[in-house]
């Protein structure tokens with residue numbers, strides 16, 4: 001990161017009679033170049049194969065990185081299974097029966113550790129690289145993923161419930177939610193463009209298609225056929241008309257009042273983000289370029305680096 005120019009920052013934390021030194025370092029796109037140059041190509045191979053088998057997997061992997069970063073930083077905490085000390089974030093409101101792709105992450109981890117000969121790549125970095133490779137596999141932009149994150153030894157379902165945004169949020173709540181992560185209004189709009197990929201379950205968009213007025217009537221009717229008033233909670237609808245293509249149709253659909261989630265349509269409902277939605281709906285390259293920038297910014301949320309954290313040998317549990 002340009003804002004962190006020196007190589008190492010040393011902070012001394014004094015506790016009673018002993019001193020723990022925390023060494024942190026900025027993330028670096030070339031972090032694995034020396035220690036394991038085969039790591040990134042290996043991740044890409046497994047992601048491309050998984051997306052070839054099922055396009056939606058690209059969407060699911062992108063979302064995992066987002067849900068990892070929003071909960072105490074990009075530290076692989078979402079991948080940890082429950083222990084006697086904590087409940088897995090996989091059971092949080094946003095993730096339970098929803099977050100997917102964990103088996104693909106296991107496969108990536110196994111393959112990367114195999115080609116590197118030992119566990120040198122963190123699970124948090126695997127999520128960041130898999131998110132980028134997924135976007136590329138579905139026709140989106142590439143970017144240099146900054147690397148060197150370490151993995152947490154703990155997870156927090158409480159923080160996951162508090163900090164992962166809900167589909168029922170209005171624009172004010174969404175802006176505040178992103179600001180808590182040091183992400184601005186532009187980051188909110190452009191990263192919501194991640195919904196150019198993948199699907200949502202009925203339970204997340206039911207209120208919007210039955211009770212809201214900021215929705216195209218024919219579009220609402222069409223969705224009501226998929227998502228009944230009662231039952232069918234996990235029935236799927238695409239988040240935009242082309243859920244396997246990274247394009248700007250998510251934004252053009254918002255301008256036509258065809259956002260699937262309340263949180264999607266909130267970005268184009270007469271508020272301060274309308275102009276940006278319009279801009280991205282008409283300029284795919286601008287969207288792609290800004291998406292890449294904001295993904296790097298999101299990937300830099302509170303990483304553990306240096307001697308903080310660990311490199312897990314199994315992404316599902318601390319060493």
Ligand code: HEM
Pocket residue numbers: 056058059060062063066097098099100165166167168169174188191192193194195197198199200201202204239261263
């Ligand atoms: C702005 C606040 C956001 C809210 C409220 C939100 C909410 C949701 C919800 C409710 C779903 C459907 C989950 C389900 O029904 O199982 C979903 C899916 C998805 N979200 Fe978001 N999301 C937000 C931002 C983002 C961001 C920033 C990204 C990535 C950059 C993202 C990527 C995705 C993807 C790719 C899917 C489809 C996943 C799949 O098909 O497996 N979302 N989101």
Ligand SMILES: *[C@@H]1O[C@H](CO)[C@@H](O)[C@H](O)[C@H]1NC(C)=O
Pocket residue numbers: 091092096097
């Ligand atoms: C998660 O989903 C399972 C299966 O549907 C359900 O039994 C469980 O109560 C849910 N857990 C939480 C914490 O909501």
Ligand SMILES: *[C@@H]1O[C@H](CO)[C@@H](O)[C@H](O)[C@H]1NC(C)=O
Pocket residue numbers: 206207208210211229
């Ligand atoms: C719609 O709003 C009514 C009145 O507030 C509420 O009782 C009902 O549960 C809502 N329906 C859905 C599908 O959200």
